[in-house]
Amino acid sequence: MSKNLSRLLSLILAGFAVAAAQSSALAAEPAKPAVPALPTMPNGAPHPAVAPEQREGTVTVDPAAKFTHFRVGNKNVKSIYIDGSIVWVGTSGGVVRYDTKDDSFKLFDARNGLLSNGMFFVGRVKGQIAVGTYGGGLSLLDDKTGKWKTYNIPEGLGDAFVYDVITAANGDIWIATWSGVNRIRGGHLDDRSKWDLFTVENTKGGVPNDWIYGLAEGKNGDIWLATEGGMARFANNKWENWNHAKGLGASYDKVKDAISFKNDPGKQSTHHAKQKQEMGLQDVDVAYNPNYVVSLEVDKQGSVWAGTWGGGLSRFDGKKWVNYTTADGLPGNHVFMLHLDPKGRLWIGTNNGLTYLQEGNKFAKAMTTADGLFANNIFAMGTSPKGDLWVGSFGGVSHLRPGK
Numbered sequence: 001m002s003k004n005l006s007r008l009l010s011l012i013l014a015g016f017a018v019a020a021a022q023s024s025a026l027a028a029e030p031a032k033p034a035v036p037a038l039p040t041m042p043n044g045a046p047h048p049a050v051a052p053e054q055r056e057g058t059v060t061v062d063p064a065a066k067f068t069h070f071r072v073g074n075k076n077v078k079s080i081y082i083d084g085s086i087v088w089v090g091t092s093g094g095v096v097r098y099d100t101k102d103d104s105f106k107l108f109d110a111r112n113g114l115l116s117n118g119m120f121f122v123g124r125v126k127g128q129i130a131v132g133t134y135g136g137g138l139s140l141l142d143d144k145t146g147k148w149k150t151y152n153i154p155e156g157l158g159d160a161f162v163y164d165v166i167t168a169a170n171g172d173i174w175i176a177t178w179s180g181v182n183r184i185r186g187g188h189l190d191d192r193s194k195w196d197l198f199t200v201e202n203t204k205g206g207v208p209n210d211w212i213y214g215l216a217e218g219k220n221g222d223i224w225l226a227t228e229g230g231m232a233r234f235a236n237n238k239w240e241n242w243n244h245a246k247g248l249g250a251s252y253d254k255v256k257d258a259i260s261f262k263n264d265p266g267k268q269s270t271h272h273a274k275q276k277q278e279m280g281l282q283d284v285d286v287a288y289n290p291n292y293v294v295s296l297e298v299d300k301q302g303s304v305w306a307g308t309w310g311g312g313l314s315r316f317d318g319k320k321w322v323n324y325t326t327a328d329g330l331p332g333n334h335v336f337m338l339h340l341d342p343k344g345r346l347w348i349g350t351n352n353g354l355t356y357l358q359e360g361n362k363f364a365k366a367m368t369t370a371d372g373l374f375a376n377n378i379f380a381m382g383t384s385p386k387g388d389l390w391v392g393s394f395g396g397v398s399h400l401r402p403g404k
Contacts, residue, residue: 056106067372070397072096077392080382081122081129087382087390088129089397090119095131113148114139120163125173126187132162138175156195158182166215166223174223176212181225198234206239207232214296216304224304226293231306231316247321249290249311252281255333258326259310260351261287286310287334297338299346307335313348315361324361331355331366341383349378354391374398 061068072091079090089096094109094117108131109117116136123130128140137152137160151157159179166174167187175182180199188194200207209229216224218233225232230243242248281289290311297305304316312325312333324330330350337349346357353366353376368376373391380392389400 055111056104058102058104061103065401067398067400069374070098070399071374072396074395076394077380077397078118078120079122080380080390080392080397081124082382082384082390083124083129088122089390089392090122090131090380092118095119095122108141108148110136115150115152116160120161121165123165125165125167126189130165132165132175134161134163136160138162138165151189155189156182156184156192156197158197158199163213164215166217168217168223169221174215176215176225178211180207180210181212181215198239203239206234206241208241208243213294216296216298218298218304219302224296224298226296226306228292230291231293231296231304242316242321244290244311247323248293248306248314249308250323250325250333251290251311252288254323254327255288255310255312255325256286258333259286259288260332261310261334295335295338295349297340297346299340300344305338305346307338307348308333310334324363329355329363331363331368336377336379337381339381339383342385347381347383349381349391351377354378354381372398372400 059070070089072089073093075091075093077089077091079088081088081090085099085101087098087100089098094107094114096105096107098105108114114131114133114136116133118134118136119131120134121130121132125138125140128142130138130140132138137150137157139148139150141148152160157175157177158181159177161178162175163178164176168174171187173182173184173187173189175184180197183196183198185194185196198207200210207225207227208231209227211228212225213228214226218224220235222233222235225234230241230246230248232239232241244251288310290308292309293306294309295307299305302318306314306316308314310333312323312328312330313335315322315324325333330348331354332350332352334351335348336351337347339347339349341347348355348357348363350366353368354373355363355366358364367373373393374396375393377393378391379394382390384390387402389398389402391398391400
């Protein structure tokens with residue numbers, strides 16, 4: 001079996017086990033139509049049904065409503081990118097372009113130019129809308145022609161599974177894949193000689209794990225990596241890393257009574273089982289691995305924030321890690337999403353709601369479905385300049401208008 005196929009099967013097994021655990025209440029409901037954007041009316045009643053085959057169109061939204069739900073069907077919302085009046089929603093079934101000016105939408109997937117329906121990243125790269133897919137590489141959209149250009153393994157990409165992309169202040173583009181991290185010096189995507197790939201092997205363990213889930217630029221151009229084996233930093237052409245043994249993530253004893261998911265990924269794939277063995281977690285049979293970093297941000301003060309798989313939220317001040325859990329007011333110990341809004345406020349999406357960081361590193365009261373969220377498992381978020389929140393979960397997006 002090929003490496004990529006083996007990885008895909010492992011991801012599918014583990015990922016869908018996670019989705020099932022995160023959305024047990026939703027899973028018990030009748031299956032929803034797989035439509036790209038289907039809101040509910042302000043009173044909570046379902047919007048008139050849109051035919052599942054409708055891939056673009058317009059929906060009716062009450063702009064005076066405090067919140068609106070946009071359903072995406074039986075899919076995870078993995079990424080949200082706000083680009084002026086356009087909201088891009090990356091899901092496990094394609095990427096939706098939603099225009100807030102006229103409430104029109106269009107779905108992009110393997111039927112109109114992409115090589116995969118699964119989206120992990122949506123943003124801009126080299127001035128173009130870009131999507132990182134699982135299995136289909138990195139694709140950039142030409143606004144004039146409406147066609148996608150894809151960069152994949154032949155172009156230098158470490159793996160066809162792309163989770164995150166950043167453009168550093170010096171112009172370098174970094175791409176997180178499941179076979180290491182690419183650096184494209186100067187952002188010259190079409191020059192194969194400018195592509196570097198950093199892995200566990202060629203960095204001699206500097207990159208602690210080849211499965212890279214997040215990227216961020218820190219102080220002085222430092223590049224931070226969130227991996228399945230801990231955190232890594234690339235600075236002054238040298239690598240340094242941290243794992244649970246070095247302070248990352250809360251201990252099992254501290255969180256074991258607050259682990260919501262009993263579905264252990266180690267029972268779903270040989271990859272995760274081997275990883276648990278290597279990390280000394282073979283006796284833990286729930287969804288807990290503090291070395292597994294699934295979200296990452298660096299704030300304006302230079303503090304590094306890492307969201308772990310069951311070990312809570314970790315902060316690095318340049319010297320040591322401090323961990324926050326439900327005992328400290330965090331809504332849940334699985335931190336799926338971290339997002340800095342235009343004002344620099346850090347939002348934290350967990351398995352049990354959404355919160356943000358207040359002064360003194362205190363957490364605000366968690367927002368849940370009672371406050372208008374589509375679901376309590378938060379995977380993605382975007383904030384508009386005027387303060388609107390777009391929050392993605394399994395099954396849909398909530399558009400919250402705090403000023404209403």
